[in-house]
Amino acid sequence: MSVTATHPKPPGTDDRAQARRVLTGDRPTGRLHLGHYFGTLHNRVRLQDAGVETYLVIADYQVLTDRDTADRLDEHVEDLVLDYLAAGIDPARTTMFVHSAVPALNQLLLPFLSLVSIAELGRNPTVKDEIAHSRQASVSGLMFTYPAHQAADILFCKADLVPVGQDQLPHLEVTRSIARRFNDRYGPVFPEPGALLSDTPLLLGTDGTKMSKSRGNAIALSATADETARLIRRATTDAGRHITYDPDHRPGVSGLLRLAALCLGRKPEDIAAEIGGAGAARLKQIVTEAVNEHFAPLRARRAELAADRTAVRTILREGNARANDLADATLHEVRNAMGMSYA
Ligand code: TRP
Secondary structure, three states, X not given: OOEEEOOOOOOOOOXXXXXXXXXXXXXXXXXXXXXXXXXXXHHHHHHXXXXXEEXXXXXXXXXXXXXXXXXXXXXXXXXXXXXXXXXXXXXXOEEEEEHXXXXXXXXXXXXXHOOOOHHHHHOOHHHHHHHHOOOOOOOOXXXXXXXXXXXXXXXXXXXXXXXXXXXXXXXHHHHHHHHHHHHHHHOOOOOOOEEEEEOOOOOEOOOOOEOOHHHOOOOEOOOOHHHXXXXXXXXXXXXXXXXXXXXXOOHHHXXXXXXXXXXXXXXXXXXXXXXXXXXXXXXXXXXXXXXXXXXXXXXXXXXXXXXXXXXXXXXXXXXXXHHHHHHHHHHHHXXXXXXXXXX
């Protein structure tokens, strides 16, 4: 399994076998792209298939941290579920739920907020970065509370492993602090979850920089074969005719080679050697074919699932119900531990 934990269990133990419960999630801001797929989605499916109990939060409230509107949020949520299902997430084994549909999460938020300082939240590098790139006229209070919000996402199900990108590590530190401080103050309730980082290096977009929807350089998982061909045809390469794998000096060419390599299960250097003097046109042809072939089954499955939106909504309703049961049970425990049980 090509994953490594940043907070390893005692030496010699296998994290996959150790992990009892995994939680991870995404903001519903649009369709997922190949960077998401190779970065995290693929690993989530592998964990699920390895028999680990898995939870996936669709963090709808988090969308409000950096933008003013929740435009088409319900459509984005359904798109996300379709991407998950098409990629191999199985609703019988993985609970997919929407944050706002689980009210007990927000009841956990208040005690959690009492356990972190404003200074801690203010110096969180991810929060700082989001403030710098915010699409809001001013920074909202929600922006500062959302790491605690995310701690509730993770701790409500007592997850012990969280597969995330590097950018989310500061949030996981907040979560671990909250769990530790809660346990110290009120007695043992929460595990301190570890991060699971993918060892796949960042996938570059068609302009040679990090693949991201907002940069317009992303290939959606759900793109058609023609759309994929068009995006790759427009990809940035360079003037060197001979194709070589050199990520530092040739980001465009190397990004394309890596994408082909991931799809074909081969080494980028070998693909480069094979193309040699045939140049960027041949490279683009190879990448397009590799992507379209690799994702054809996923795309076909997605199209089929998209034709039955009622089924998607049912899956979500069932996931929400399961998450609510678990969140209610945890909230009950929290209230007992805090001496706030009035029933
Ligand atoms: N903040 C994450 C992102 O922007 C999404 C997210 C919300 C998340 N809750 C989570 C990720 C809990 C891991 C665990 O991508």
